Amino acid sequence: MxxxxxxxxxxxxxxxxxxxxxxxxxxxxxxxxxxxxxxxxxxxxxxxxxxxxxxxxxxxxxxxxxxxxxxxxxxxxxxxxxxxxxxxxxxxxxxxxxxxxxxxxxMADRALDVPGIGLDGSYGAADFVSWYDGHPDVPRTWPLEAEKVAVLGAGNVALDVARILAKTADELLPTEIPPNVYEGLKRNRALEVHVFARRGPAQAKFSPMELRELDHSPNIEVIVAPEDIDYDDGSIAERRAAKHVDMVASTIENWAIRDVGDRPHRLYLHFFESPVEVLGEDGKVSGLRTERTELDGTGNVRGTGRFTDWDVRSVYRAIGYYxxxxxxxxxxxxxxxxxxxxxxxxxxxxxxxxxxxxxxxxxxxxxxxxxxxxxxxxxxxxxxxxxxxxxxxxxxxxxxxxxxxxxxxxxxxxxTTWQGWYELDAHERALGEAEGRERVKVVERESMLRHSGA
CATH class of the missing domain: 3.40.50.720 (NAD(P)-binding Rossmann-like Domain)
Structure with missing residues (x-):
């Protein structure tokens, strides 16, 4: 050839x-x-x-x-x-x-097969991410009426969802969020966000920097229960084998032993809690039931048969993309x-x-x-x-x-073409400059096409 x-x-x-x-x-x-x-x-x-x-x-x-x-x-x-x-x-x-x-x-959410997952108020994290990132093919509004919210998962997407729910709209305004997202977040009523992980701190898939960023907001009080700090031989081996695992576990430990402050929004990190049912009333989320787990010596966990019902009114599953x-x-x-x-x-x-x-x-x-x-x-x-x-x-x-x-x-x-991206990029930056921001993201597909010269 x-x-x-x-x-x-x-x-x-x-x-x-x-x-x-x-x-x-x-x-x-x-x-x-x-x-x-x-x-x-x-x-x-x-x-x-x-x-x-x-x-x-x-x-x-x-x-x-x-x-x-x-x-x-x-x-x-x-x-x-x-x-x-x-x-x-x-x-x-x-x-x-x-x-x-x-x-x-x-870009889709992996399914979670537990009773009640289809109730009104139960959402996939990927859908929420698409909304706050201004994806053109999703609705322009998002229901944010719940004052107490659960996020299921122990990865960076769970952290992102929890952080966006716990921050104020004005904290996020300097970013590229489009106007419809800012207006939606201004109506957000969440005061408590509970993140649930099935295993312990050493098994969390958070990145150290993303985890620490939770505590940078003047409005978010990160809370960890001391009884959620536990390690077995497998967990200790994981910490010794990977620096980032040790950094994550150390950060979580420090939060568990400090005094709780008075920031207005509270973000709880719960470990050793496995979701078993989304509770409902009149077709809507009324709570979350979890089973307490314990380490089995290898870094994995098993159920204990002890259950807790949590008072939350919406549930976001962040257990992986599909x-x-x-x-x-x-x-x-x-x-x-x-x-x-x-x-x-x-x-x-x-x-x-x-x-x-x-x-x-x-x-x-x-x-x-x-x-x-x-x-x-x-x-x-x-x-x-x-x-x-x-x-x-x-x-x-x-x-x-x-x-x-x-x-x-x-x-x-x-x-659209690569030259068209430069034209759209310039338009978004001009929108941002008018508001003292780096850019304002254009959401509507037709508008994107028009400003890209399609």
Whole structure:
């Protein structure tokens, strides 16, 4: 093949852009060269960073600076507001590209099978995150009437949800939150937020910095019960093996032994409490029932048969994300991933699907931090390039870069481009400048398309 290798990447979040970066840094980028098109169903790129990271975490959003440098490369194009498979199907991608990489991530909530989980007032954390991050495809309002709220989970998403619920709207106003989110949070009545973890402090999946940030708000009093500080041999081994585990446990210990202050909003971290039922009355959440657990010596826990009913009026489950099934690709409903071997997609009989790859959360599940997807991308791209070198890629039928543009125009797709992102970015920054903020995020899809020059 004397022309550049044509690669389509479906999903322009960190995982997809890291895959593009890996391709650009490969030997193939020198000879015969690479030509990369990213397809994103949202009008704007950056996926999880734009629609999954809490607005008061600008440090994480700074990753966008590095991703920008990749998308600025002349070998890379962005096609936003393009849906797979509605606007471009797998057969279309095979027609225009030598290889296809799916990096569609995970934006839905993993199910929690306990009685009462479907009651009014019981929510998935992912839906709440989409609302406060200004996702264009979710409702513009959110019910925030409950004064006492439960959050189920022991990861960073649980912390994000709890922190946003416990902070005041004015604390969040300097961030990029759109006007509808600010107005919604002004009506938030939550005074108590209870975070429930099934295991102990050494098993919590919080990042040390994100955990400590809970205590930085002048309005949030973080409270931990001393009896929730417990370790067995397995827990001690975990602390010794990983510095971040020890830092998290130490922070929680310090909160457990200090005097409780008088900040107006209280955020309780409960450990060794496993949710067994969401209690209801007249179809609405009226409480939460948990079973006390205890360590079994290995770092795991077992039930004790002791139950507690907690007075809460809404429940948020933050027990993990779940990926959407992709048409024309195999799917494992248990893990919520596409079956693969080092990124090569596997058919039901174990054979590799020709020229189809995955990376990121759709590849390995929604675990780890954003930066961990770099390793996924490198592994997947290495397999793709090995298949190219060994002649296992069938090759595009219509490799002309303009062929896919013609296809989208024939379908009437209002697609956005990388230049369009710069235009939308400038508009959002102008909105922010008028209010003394860095930016104000545009929510409505039509407005995003208009300001992106779609």
């Amino acid at each position: 004397t022309r550049p290798i044509r690669v389509a990447i479906v999903g322009a979040g960190p995982a997809g852009i890291y895959a593009a970066d890996a391709l650009l840094k490969s030997e193939a980028a020198q000879q015969p060269g690479v030509s990369i098109d990213l397809f994103e169903r949202m009008p704007a790129p950056f996926g999880l960073i734009r629609y999954g990271v809490a607005p008061d975490h600008p440090r994480i959003k700074g990753i966008v600076t590095a991703l920008h440098k990749v998308l600025d490369k002349p070998q890379v194009r962005l096609f936003g507001n393009v849906d797979y498979p509605g606007d471009v199907a797998l057969d279309d991608l095979h027609r225009f590209y030598d290889a296809v990489v799916f990096s569609t991530g995970a 990926s959407d099934e992709l048409p024309k690709l195999p799917f494992d409903p248990v893990s919520g991933t596409v079956p693969n071997a080092a990124g090569r997609v596997l058919a039901a009989d174990g054979s590799h699907l020709d020229a189809v790859y995955v990376t990121g959360w759709i590849k390995r599940g929604p675990v780890g931090l954003i930066g961990h997807t770099k390793g996924d991308a490198n592994e997947t791209v290495a397999c793709l390039l090995a298949d190219h070198t060994e002649g296992r890629l069938p090759g595009a039928v219509e490799p002309d870069p303009e062929a896919v543009v013609g296809h989208l125009r024939e379908r009437g797709v209002r697609f």
